[in-house]
Structure formats: C-alpha cells, structure tokens
Amino acid sequence: MSEGDRHEASTRTFLACAAEMARLLDLEAAADVPEDQLARHLALAARKPLLERASLPEEFFDPLMAAAVYDPDPSHCRWFVEPALYAFGRRRVMAALLGYLRTGTTAEKAGAHRAWYCAHLPLRADRSPAYAPSGSRNPALDEADDVKDQWMELSIAQQREQCLKEPNQP
Template sequence: MAADGNGATGSGAAAAEPQVFMALPGRTEAREEAFEACLAEVVRSLGLDVGPGPGGDARRTWRNRARTALRTACLRGTALSEESFDALLRAAVHDPDPSFNRQFVEPALNAFGYARVRKALLGYLRTGTDHERAGAARAWYWSALPLRMPHVRAADPGSVDRAGTDGARAVVAEWNEAALREFVGNEQLEVRRCILPGLPLRKSAYPPELHALVDTAVALARSHPDAYIRHRVEHQVGD
C-alpha cells in the first residue's frame, strides 16, 4: 500500500517523478490492544478456530493466525450474522494497519452490500471518537471494491441493503459532505491526515452551498503546519 495509507499514486505528469508521501500516524500500544479486542470479537462471532488471544510476545502471532483464519473462512464460504457485521466493521475501523483493514471490509461488502457498509462507516465518521473517525476514513477507501467473494453471504438475506445505483450515490454524497465538514472543523491531526486522501477537492463534487467550504478546506490544507497535509493537498488539487 502507498505511504499515504490509501493506495493513491500519481498519474499523468507524476509518472516522470513518483509522488512520495509522508507516513500516516503510527501504532501505539493502546491501539494495538483495542484492535485485538475487536479482532477477538470477529473470531468469536464467526466461530473461527484460533483460540484465545495470548499475551506478551505471542500477540503478533495470534493476530496473524486470526487474520489467516478469517481469510480462509471467506475463501471456503461463510454466512455472516448481524453480530459478525458489527464486529467486522469495528475491526476495520480500529485496525492500526491501513494495509490490512481491507480484510474486514471486503467480506462485509460481499455479504451485506455497498450501501450498508458505507452507512456504517458514515456513522463512525459522524459520531465516533476521533480515532474512530480516522479509522472510518481509512476503511472507506476499500468500500468500492468489486464483489469477488461469492461464497460469503448474509445469514439473514433480509439484512442485505440492496440499494441501487442512486442509493449508493446518495451515501457517497453524504460521506463527502460529512468528511469535508470534519476536515475543516476537526483540528485533530490524525483525523485530518486520514480524511484528506479520500476527500474530493473539486467543487463539482458538491452542491453550490458547499463550494465556499471546499475553498476553505484547500486553503486550510495549504497553510497547515503538517508537511504531509501540505504536500498531499497539492497532489490532489493538481490532479
């Protein structure tokens, strides 16, 4: 995954000189523990054969085993419950590694549909903690993946959100507006760093009443004390 945590790379003129982005905020022990609790819920709700999470030096091994067990279950086929949906989205939001949170988003997409997953992430962006808002922005990147897990389904077919193209576009428009407002109004660095790579900065992506806020977001990013944000905005505005 690219260093901006969202897999974005330069195109066009950027081909002559690759874009290099500063790393997003790193892991902390507290976040590792919070993620392990979420991962344990995934293991329990899906009935994965991993065993209880260990402590000490064996923790990384257990996390890797849990990720492998989830991947294997998705390849073999599994039916996801409502509890599993919630557990997968929590794990995606709290995963400290933005390269691996896809493992939790993808099965949820295949079982419950784009609209349901995106609405859940939008909820985290609007009402979560700052850490959850940043995590939701990282997870949002994967919410447009093609559906390539035919053996992953919802245990209750009635829980699938089958919103059509118009419904999916409406959720994206809601996300873009909420992310724009959060980027401008929330001064927490991690939140701004994680929202910016997926934030459209074209006025055509918003209704006229938000055009001034787009200008504010661009100006804020260009004058921000954080070098990553200053560098990233020029890449996005220049695209």
C-alpha cells in the same frame, strides 16, 4: 495520553475485535503466537472463512465494522470490509463507516477513512458465494450514492473545521 499510549490502546482494541471475529467463527487461537502478533494472526485466520460464506449472520456486522475501523494497517482492514460488502452490501457498510465518521473518536474517524477506501472494492461473482448461481445479487444492497454524498459533505466539513483550529504556520 501520549502517542505510545494511544497506539497501545488501539492495538488492544484491534486485538479485542480480532478475538471477537475468531470467537464468532469458532476459530482457536494458536498458543505459540506471541502476544504482539496475536491480533494479526487471528485476523488472518478469519479472512478465508469469512469470504467462503454465502451469508453471514447479523451478529457479524458490528464486529466486522469495528475490526475494519480499528485495524491499524490500511492494507489489512480490507480483510473485514470485503466480506461485509458481500454479505451485507456496500450501502450498509458505507453507512456504518459514515456513522464512525460522524460520532467516532479521532482514532475511529481515521480508521473509518482507511476502511472507506476498501468499501469501494469491485464486487465479483467469482470471488464470493454470496452471489446467486446466476451470478446476480440484489442491486439495492450496493446503491450508495446518497451515502457517498453524505460522506463527502461531512469529510469536507471536518477538514474545514480542522483547518480553522490549526491554521497553517510558516
């Protein structure tokens, strides 16, 4: 598969993820949006409603993680990671990204690395109604030191493996 084919397949996959988020949120696609901009349009339309909810149904978790991983723009994968952090907790989000790193395709592993950065966003009570009126939330949702350790171990092992496959050339 050529680089262009991989990019086109990745774009189609991101479009499917963004369309699924729009479906879950009952958002309508604008008919006048060009096809090459439709995925970003749907992602942008989903961003605010996702952050405005105090909680998200379980059925949102996997599509949020897929959209974050398949989003080709490292700046925009945050649009899916952030609401997942508030609704499902840092631990669960990081564990899902670790799963992509363990068993994903090369593209999914790269997407997991992009999303991992966003999974460290500071959570603020004034940013999401997912916090109790007192400004608190269950701290167990965000305890993820063991997942972070597993990520580092696996990431280093995969980098080492890649270096052995492709030795430095002068």
